[in-house]
Amino acid sequence: MYYNKFKTLIKGLGLLTVLVAVFIVSPLSAQDVSTGQAKANVLAVLVVTSEADIEFGDVMQGVPKIADKTSLTAAGRFKIVGEEGKEVSVFMQLPDYLWNDSTAAGGASDEDRMVVAFSTTDADLAFTDASTPAVHGANAITDQDPHNLSEVTLGNGNVGEQVCWIFMGGRVFPTVDQRTGVYSADIVLTAAYTGN
Amino acid sequence: MSGYRVLTRHSSRMGWRVLSLSLVLFAILATELSANVLVAPTSVILSEKQRTGRLTVRNPTNKPVEIEIRFSYGLPVSDSLGNVKIKFQDSLVTDPHSALGWIKAFPRKMILDPSTSQIIRFLARPPKNLSDGEYWARIMVRSQEGKTSIPVPSDREGISTRLNMIMQTAIVLKYRTGSLLSKIELRNTEVWQTDSSVIALIDMKNRGNVSYVGILKCRLLDARNKEISQDKIDLAVYYDLMRRVELPVTEGNFTKPYKVEISISTDGRTDIPPQDMIIGNKIEYVATVED
Numbered sequence: 001m002y003y004n005k006f007k008t009l010i011k012g013l014g015l016l017t018v019l020v021a022v023f024i025v026s027p028l029s030a031q032d033v034s035t036g037q038a039k040a041n042v043l044a045v046l047v048v049t050s051e052a053d054i055e056f057g058d059v060m061q062g063v064p065k066i067a068d069k070t071s072l073t074a075a076g077r078f079k080i081v082g083e084e085g086k087e088v089s090v091f092m093q094l095p096d097y098l099w100n101d102s103t104a105a106g107g108a109s110d111e112d113r114m115v116v117a118f119s120t121t122d123a124d125l126a127f128t129d130a131s132t133p134a135v136h137g138a139n140a141i142t143d144q145d146p147h148n149l150s151e152v153t154l155g156n157g158n159v160g161e162q163v164c165w166i167f168m169g170g171r172v173f174p175t176v177d178q179r180t181g182v183y184s185a186d187i188v189l190t191a192a193y194t195g196n
Numbered sequence: 197m198s199g200y201r202v203l204t205r206h207s208s209r210m211g212w213r214v215l216s217l218s219l220v221l222f223a224i225l226a227t228e229l230s231a232n233v234l235v236a237p238t239s240v241i242l243s244e245k246q247r248t249g250r251l252t253v254r255n256p257t258n259k260p261v262e263i264e265i266r267f268s269y270g271l272p273v274s275d276s277l278g279n280v281k282i283k284f285q286d287s288l289v290t291d292p293h294s295a296l297g298w299i300k301a302f303p304r305k306m307i308l309d310p311s312t313s314q315i316i317r318f319l320a321r322p323p324k325n326l327s328d329g330e331y332w333a334r335i336m337v338r339s340q341e342g343k344t345s346i347p348v349p350s351d352r353e354g355i356s357t358r359l360n361m362i363m364q365t366a367i368v369l370k371y372r373t374g375s376l377l378s379k380i381e382l383r384n385t386e387v388w389q390t391d392s393s394v395i396a397l398i399d400m401k402n403r404g405n406v407s408y409v410g411i412l413k414c415r416l417l418d419a420r421n422k423e424i425s426q427d428k429i430d431l432a433v434y435y436d437l438m439r440r441v442e443l444p445v446t447e448g449n450f451t452k453p454y455k456v457e458i459s460i461s462t463d464g465r466t467d468i469p470p471q472d473m474i475i476g477n478k479i480e481y482v483a484t485v486e487d
Contacts, residue, residue, distance in 0.1 A: 045234060046235070060354075089281050097355055116357075150279055151280050180355055181355065183356070190410075194432065
């Protein structure tokens with residue numbers, strides 16, 4: 001009898017949670033979910049987002065171009081959201097070159113490359129949801145080496161925050177005879193909780 | 197009485213499952229719509245009795261997302277200052293506790309349409325005569341926009357660039373077999389005071405045959421046991437781990453000498469379902485801060 005009552009109660013609770021999730025919570029952002037028992041379980045999910053690419057804009061032959069990590073239009077932006085106060089290991093794979101690969105007249109592949117570099121101070125870490133490349137908010141960690149990022153604590157002591165922004169800049173070095181066209185490469189950001 | 201106990205255990209398990217399922221759904225729905233992909237749960241546990249597992253990947257954006265699943269090997273490792281990193285290794289893994297090579301994922305590549313989910317299934321096919329213990333791998337969920345926009349130079353003869361930002365979430369996968377032991381040893385502890393804080397450097401060694409997953413708590417107390425500050429860290433010790441904990445010395449009427457109360461335990465991890473936790477030993481230690 002106790003078992004049946006308990007079973008009914010659990011089913012009811014489960015159904016209620018699902019209904020609350022579907023009808024009330026879905027319009028909210030991750031930051032809004034932070035109450036009660038649900039908190040630790042809900043926010044244990046780790047979400048990594050690319051919010052903006054690093055923009056060098058148009059590049060001229062022989063003229064190095066900088067994408068400033070504090071520029072709203074040029075800085076690359078990664079966002080990591082998880083459980084407040086949890087540690088996340090962050091690792092970046094950065095390219096040495098941007099590649100242009102097009103097929104020349106006659107069908108032959110014609111490839112060229114452009115040097116891209118990231119200095120030891122090209123990354124800033126910010127820990128409030130409202131952070132921007134220009135305004136980081138409290139407890140930001142600036143001038144980090146993107147090749148060697150240390151572990152980060154989501155929110156980094158900012159109460160109610162469960163985010164880590166990574167703002168990135170870089171430089172490209174086109175040669176004087178750099179072929180015109182579109183050059184591209186990949187930046188890979190890997191994130192993992194260190195506590196499990 | 198014994199029947200009552202059985203029913204209670206069964207009810208508790210069922211309750212946890214219902215609640216977990218609801219919370220995963222809750223998490224998925226609660227995530228910002230700008231997110232690229234969402235992966236849940238944050239760890240996958242397989243065993244000789246349960247050789248299959250699953251992971252849910254959801255695309256909450258309004259653009260298609262290209263997903264690739266692969267495996268890597270990576271454990272949290274620390275340097276001499278107590279900084280922790282996960283060092284990933286895709287090949288030449290010599291650790292006998294690596295599960296790389298005998299875990300399969302289905303499917304491994306997909307394009308997720310906007311607001312859709314995909315369940316990824318995992319199957320363990322371990323070699324025979326595997327020693328008791330735990331075997332590890334990392335599930336790498338790689339995602340990028342399904343259709344990338346190619347920049348067009350404003351000048352027809354110009355040069356333009358594009359850096360594709362690719363995201364990877366590394367989820368731990370553990371395979372357990374045989375008799376399991378979760379045990380940790382505190383090898384060494386150093387504490388010292390700086391201008392505004394007390395630093396504790398805690399050196400731990402795993403003496404079990406599974407990863408020790410728990411919580412490290414540190415409390416800074418004064419001579420009268422009045423708490424000055426505290427901190428706690430989720431802990432995963434696979435082999436050795438050194439952790440640095442900084443405890444602020446706040447303003448107050450505190451009496452020296454200070455001491456740091458250290459507690460290591462597998463209790464209190466709410467982010468891991470109880471059935472996946474392996475209860476281990478508990479360590480409590482007090483270190484005095486020298487002036």
